[in-house]
Amino acid sequence: MKTALIIWILKITASVILLQTLYFKFTGAPESVYIFSTLGIEPYGRIGSGIAELLVVILILIPKTTWLGALCGIGVMTGAVLSHLFVLGIEVQADKGLLFSLALITIMCCLGLLYFNKHKIINLLKTK
Numbered sequence: 001m002k003t004a005l006i007i008w009i010l011k012i013t014a015s016v017i018l019l020q021t022l023y024f025k026f027t028g029a030p031e032s033v034y035i036f037s038t039l040g041i042e043p044y045g046r047i048g049s050g051i052a053e054l055l056v057v058i059l060i061l062i063p064k065t066t067w068l069g070a071l072c073g074i075g076v077m078t079g080a081v082l083s084h085l086f087v088l089g090i091e092v093q094a095d096k097g098l099l100f101s102l103a104l105i106t107i108m109c110c111l112g113l114l115y116f117n118k119h120k121i122i123n124l125l126k127t128k
Contacts, residue, residue: 007116011060014073014109017102018053025050031093039083052076067120070113077107
């Protein structure tokens with residue numbers, strides 16, 4: 001029971017963080033346009049990352065594919081963290097590092113989901 005609650009907290013936290021950014025990406029909010037322009041991938045990178053994040057949320061929320069969503073979420077958020085560290089800076093447009101922090105929280109949630117679903121991954125890797 002306790003494990004199930006932790007898993008749902010991790011799923012909801014990662015999903016809410018990823019979903020709330022979709023509004024900014026899909027509406028072309030100035031902050032989002034600035035970020036992806038700075039990275040040199042506006043508008044396709046903005047729209048593409050939004051689609052990827054939406055797919056991650058869907059995969060995370062489906063119990064059979066939670067592990068895959070978590071794995072993809074780690075990939076997407078690693079890109080975000082590396083973009084902050086090497087191009088954007090931790091603080092973007094005076095956000096006090098909020099976007100960077102949210103990316104780290106999402107990675108931690110996805111790592112937790114992978115841990116709790118490790119048996120599914122191990123079963124997939126076993127050869128018959």
